[in-house]
Amino acid sequence: MAGWQIDDEGLAALEQRYRAQLINSLSGFKSANLIGTSGSDGITNLAMVSSVVHLGADPPLMGDITRPRSVERHSVDNIEAYGVFTISQVGAGFYQQAHQTSARYPRAVSEFSATGLTPEWWPGSTAPAVAESALAIWLRLEQLLPIAANDTQLVIGRIERLRLRGCSPQADGYLDIEAIGAVAVSGLGSYHATSRLARLPYAKP
Amino acid sequence: MAGWQIDDEGLAALEQRYRAQLINSLSGFKSANLIGTSGSDGITNLAMVSSVVHLGADPPLMGDITRPRSVERHSVDNIEAYGVFTISQVGAGFYQQAHQTSARYPRAVSEFSATGLTPEWWPGSTAPAVAESALAIWLRLEQLLPIAANDTQLVIGRIERLRLRGCSPQADGYLDIEAIGAVAVSGLGSYHATSRLARLPYAKP
Numbered sequence: 001m002a003g004w005q006i007d008d009e010g011l012a013a014l015e016q017r018y019r020a021q022l023i024n025s026l027s028g029f030k031s032a033n034l035i036g037t038s039g040s041d042g043i044t045n046l047a048m049v050s051s052v053v054h055l056g057a058d059p060p061l062m063g064d065i066t067r068p069r070s071v072e073r074h075s076v077d078n079i080e081a082y083g084v085f086t087i088s089q090v091g092a093g094f095y096q097q098a099h100q101t102s103a104r105y106p107r108a109v110s111e112f113s114a115t116g117l118t119p120e121w122w123p124g125s126t127a128p129a130v131a132e133s134a135l136a137i138w139l140r141l142e143q144l145l146p147i148a149a150n151d152t153q154l155v156i157g158r159i160e161r162l163r164l165r166g167c168s169p170q171a172d173g174y175l176d177i178e179a180i181g182a183v184a185v186s187g188l189g190s191y192h193a194t195s196r197l198a199r200l201p202y203a204k205p
Numbered sequence: 206m207a208g209w210q211i212d213d214e215g216l217a218a219l220e221q222r223y224r225a226q227l228i229n230s231l232s233g234f235k236s237a238n239l240i241g242t243s244g245s246d247g248i249t250n251l252a253m254v255s256s257v258v259h260l261g262a263d264p265p266l267m268g269d270i271t272r273p274r275s276v277e278r279h280s281v282d283n284i285e286a287y288g289v290f291t292i293s294q295v296g297a298g299f300y301q302q303a304h305q306t307s308a309r310y311p312r313a314v315s316e317f318s319a320t321g322l323t324p325e326w327w328p329g330s331t332a333p334a335v336a337e338s339a340l341a342i343w344l345r346l347e348q349l350l351p352i353a354a355n356d357t358q359l360v361i362g363r364i365e366r367l368r369l370r371g372c373s374p375q376a377d378g379y380l381d382i383e384a385i386g387a388v389a390v391s392g393l394g395s396y397h398a399t400s401r402l403a404r405l406p407y408a409k410p
Contacts, residue, residue: 003372003373011265053256096403096405103408105410147350149266154352165208175226178397184397187382192399193399197300198396199395204309205314
């Protein structure tokens with residue numbers, strides 16, 4: 001197969017769902033995570049996301065890109081109102097349940113109940129993590145940073161607690177997320193297991 | 206192995222490099238991409254990054270998180286000065302060369318020459334992509350959004366051209382990045398091949 005190319009005018013002319021699939025495929029393999037929150041009425045919310053990004057280690061910050069304001073966003077409303085959320089890494093053992101949280105459930109329905117995943121509580125936070133996950137993180141909202149270009153936001157959270165199950169960091173701090181079965185995502189809804197090619201040392205000229 | 210946990214005070218007390226390894230491992234599998242730019246003197250720059258993120262499909266936007274302003278950042282300086290950059294996906298055939306671009310070369314040294322990767326030019330842009338990559342994207346800077354919490358920035362780029370080699374989108378727009386050998390990253394410098402578990406359809410309640 002020789003290849004394929006397209007410019008900005010070509011992209012603008014694409015059918016909407018085709019363009020969404022294509023553009024979502026371009027950023028490479030993405031992390032699979034569940035964002036956990038609670039609402040005013042105690043209803044828990046769980047949302048599959050593929051745009052969690054490392055922001056920095058000192059202070060320990062993680063980010064996530066929201067969807068546009070034009071769609072209902074229960075997680076972001078809860079984060080804005082209560083200032084806390086969780087990130088639970090999606091493992092190969094429950095990725096189908098995790099994917100199912102992306103369905104448009106009404107606000108009154110908890111995705112925990114709907115998908116059979118188990119809330120895990122930490123007394124320091126009103127946000128639930130996912131008990132099935134080997135890697136769960138409780139965060140406090142640092143900032144909701146508006147992205148004017150497409151009316152989304154960068155949710156910036158500061159890590160308050162990290163809980164691992166069935167693993168611990170290696171001697172240098174590296175955590176082998178492959179060994180705990182973390183999955184990668186491509187495009188919209190393609191899930192992948194991994195096999196390590198190599199761990200390369202810090203590069204020097 | 207039972208598990209492991211740590212809170213914010215514990216994280217703050219960790220040795221710096223250990224903490225960097227640990228926190229970089231928490232966000233899950235990350236995309237492996239090379240950012241290509243040119244400087245005022247025509248010197249090309251190529252930088253390995255693992256924080257490229259999908260921002261939106263309409264308009265087609267991609268983002269990347271910079272390092273703090275306290276370190277030399279040749280790519281960001283070039284992007285700010287000239288308003289264009291490229292994103293080339295890292296494949297299994299050249300990930301070691303891609304990793305080597307993360308070494309601290311002086312500004313006068315092009316990482317293309319230093320690592321043996323080949324610049325690919327498109328007449329519409331002064332930023333070079335990587336010829337060895339199956340998936341190369343030319344972007345125009347939309348915004349450099351400051352992240353006050355740790356003095357980094359979200360680089361927001363709008364796609365002007367996409368070039369694929371050896372592949373084309375599937376009928377629904379999905380691009381099989383596993384088939385073209387794209388690699389995933391975990392932590393700092395761990396590279397992974399993938400094997401698909403499933404492509405799940407759009408979820409419904």
